[in-house]
Amino acid sequence: MQYSTNIKYVISHLSFHWESNDEVVSKFRFVQSNSVLPNIEEPVIIFPLCDEILETPVSINILEKEIPVLFSDSSKIKSIYSLNKYGQLIFNHDFITSSFYLLSGVAEQTVKRDQFDRFSYEDSLQYRLDCPDIPLVNYYFEAILQGVEAYCRFHSLSFKRKRLFERFGFFLSHDVDRVSFYRPKEVLYKIKQLSGMAPRSFGYGKTIKYLFKGVLKNIFLFSLKDPWWNFDDLIFxxxxxxxxxxxxxxxxxxxxxxxxxxxxxxxIVNLIKRLTEAGFEAGLHGSYYSANNRNKIKYQFNLFEKIAGRQPVGNRQHFLRVTGIETFRNQESVGLIYDNTLSFAEHEGFRNGYCYPFKLYDLENDRELDLWEIPLTMMEVSPLNYRKVGLDGLYHSAFKLIEEIERFGGVFSLLWHNCRLMDDEYPGVSEFYPKLLKDIMSKSPQSVTGEQIIDIIQASNVIR
Ligand SMILES: [Zn+2]
Incomplete structure (x- = not known):
C-alpha cells in the first residue's frame, strides 16, 4: 500500500516500539474524516485522519494519565479504539496527525521568533497546554499499540512490543563554550560588571575577588587553578x-x-584526543551563525575532522539556536549524523513530544531528512537561569522527566556546561552536580554517548 510521506514517517517511527508485523500493517487504512468507511465486515485497522487541529484538545486516558490529543472528530468518545465483532479495529481519534504535528515541527510553523531568531517556548503548544514534561507522542504511539495489540489478540496474530533501553538511556553532554576563567578579557569584563555596564554573574564582593585574582594571575603570573579548565575533575x-x-x-x-x-x-586538540581515548565522544558545537550559514558549519565540520582525525558524528548548535529547517538541511548536507539541539531554551522537557531519537522532517519539501535528532531533555540553564527554580527545582524536574522517559525506555539527555559548576555562581553546585549524576545512575540507566544511541536505534530498526 502506498502511504503519503507524512503517514510513512509516523509509521516508521512507530516501529521503534513494536516488532512491526507485515500482515498487520497490510490491514492499516488511513481514512479522511467524513469519507466512507470500508465494508464493516472487512477486518481492517482504521486510522481516521483530520485536517483541523482542535481548539481544545480532547483528553484521553492513556496509561492512566489524561493526555491531550490534538486531532479528533469524535471528541465525545473517550475510549482509544473500538473493536467490533468482525475484528475490525477503529481508532476513535487521530493519533497519526497528532504525532506528525509534533514530531515534524508543524507545531512550530510561526513567523514569531525570539531575539536570537529561535522559536519561543511561549509560542509553543506545550506552553499553552502546560505539558512540557509529557512526551505526548510516546503516549499517542502507546494508544495505537494498545489497539493493535487488541486486534492481534482477536485474530490470533503475534504481537511484540520493544523498547530502546531496558530502563532508560542516560545521555550526558557538555558544551565546551568557555575554558579560561582568568583570561585577560574575562578579567577586564569584571571591571565592566562592577561599573554596572554589564550584568554580574556573582555578587559584588565576589566579582571584586575574581578581578583581584585575575590581576594576580595575569600580571604577576600567580599559578591559580582555572575553574573553567576543570576537565580532569569531570573526567574523573x-x-x-x-x-x-x-x-x-x-x-x-x-x-x-x-x-x-x-x-x-x-x-583543545589534546583535550579532544584525551577524551576520545578514554571512550568519551567529541562532537561539534556549531557556532552562533552556523545555524543559518552552510559555509560556516561546513568549515567547522572540516576543521574538526582535521584536528580530531575523524569526522564529527553529532552536533549541537550554540545557544540552542535553530533558525528553521535550514539549520538541519545544512547539517545533513555536510555529513553530520545527529543533532542534539531540540529543547526549549526557556524550559526543559519534550519540545517534539518524544523521548526517542527521531528523523528530522523538512516540511517545505515534504521529505524526511537523513539526520537524526536526539532530543535534548534538559539544559541546566533552563531551570537555573531562565526559570530560576534553583538546584532543588532542577533536581525535582529532572526526576519527573526521567519518570516519564523510564516508562517508555527512552533517552534522558542532559546538558551541563563545564563553565557552570562554580559555587559562587550557583551556591552548592559543586556538591549538587556529583550527587545528581550519582542519583541518576542509581536508577540503573544505560550511560551512552550520542554516537552509541544512533548505533542502538539503527540496530533496533534493522530487526523489524
Ligand atoms: Zn554553547
Whole structure:
C-alpha cells in the first residue's frame, strides 16, 4: 500500500516500539474524516485522519494519565479504539496527525521568533497546554499499540512490543563554550560588571575577588587553578560513576558570541584526543551563525575532522539556536549524523513530544531528512537561569522527566556546561552536580554517548 510521506514517517517511527508485523500493517487504512468507511465486515485497522487541529484538545486516558490529543472528530468518545465483532479495529481519534504535528515541527510553523531568531517556548503548544514534561507522542504511539495489540489478540496474530533501553538511556553532554576563567578579557569584563555596564554573574564582593585574582594571575603570573579548565575533575567524576559523556566543541567564529578558543589550539586538540581515548565522544558545537550559514558549519565540520582525525558524528548548535529547517538541511548536507539541539531554551522537557531519537522532517519539501535528532531533555540553564527554580527545582524536574522517559525506555539527555559548576555562581553546585549524576545512575540507566544511541536505534530498526 502506498502511504503519503507524512503517514510513512509516523509509521516508521512507530516501529521503534513494536516488532512491526507485515500482515498487520497490510490491514492499516488511513481514512479522511467524513469519507466512507470500508465494508464493516472487512477486518481492517482504521486510522481516521483530520485536517483541523482542535481548539481544545480532547483528553484521553492513556496509561492512566489524561493526555491531550490534538486531532479528533469524535471528541465525545473517550475510549482509544473500538473493536467490533468482525475484528475490525477503529481508532476513535487521530493519533497519526497528532504525532506528525509534533514530531515534524508543524507545531512550530510561526513567523514569531525570539531575539536570537529561535522559536519561543511561549509560542509553543506545550506552553499553552502546560505539558512540557509529557512526551505526548510516546503516549499517542502507546494508544495505537494498545489497539493493535487488541486486534492481534482477536485474530490470533503475534504481537511484540520493544523498547530502546531496558530502563532508560542516560545521555550526558557538555558544551565546551568557555575554558579560561582568568583570561585577560574575562578579567577586564569584571571591571565592566562592577561599573554596572554589564550584568554580574556573582555578587559584588565576589566579582571584586575574581578581578583581584585575575590581576594576580595575569600580571604577576600567580599559578591559580582555572575553574573553567576543570576537565580532569569531570573526567574523573564521570569515570568513577560509569558514565560516558559527549563533549561538543565550539570554534571561535564570532568574537563575542562564540568561544574564545580556536578548534586548532593545541590544548583543545589534546583535550579532544584525551577524551576520545578514554571512550568519551567529541562532537561539534556549531557556532552562533552556523545555524543559518552552510559555509560556516561546513568549515567547522572540516576543521574538526582535521584536528580530531575523524569526522564529527553529532552536533549541537550554540545557544540552542535553530533558525528553521535550514539549520538541519545544512547539517545533513555536510555529513553530520545527529543533532542534539531540540529543547526549549526557556524550559526543559519534550519540545517534539518524544523521548526517542527521531528523523528530522523538512516540511517545505515534504521529505524526511537523513539526520537524526536526539532530543535534548534538559539544559541546566533552563531551570537555573531562565526559570530560576534553583538546584532543588532542577533536581525535582529532572526526576519527573526521567519518570516519564523510564516508562517508555527512552533517552534522558542532559546538558551541563563545564563553565557552570562554580559555587559562587550557583551556591552548592559543586556538591549538587556529583550527587545528581550519582542519583541518576542509581536508577540503573544505560550511560551512552550520542554516537552509541544512533548505533542502538539503527540496530533496533534493522530487526523489524
Ligand atoms: Zn554553547
Amino acid at each position: 567524576l564521570e569515570k568513577s560513576l560509569g558514565i560516558k559523556s559527549t563533549w561538543f566543541f565550539l570554534h571561535r567564529d564570532h568574537k563575542n558570541l562564540d568561544s574564545q578558543y580556536e578548534l586548532t589550539d593545541k590544548k
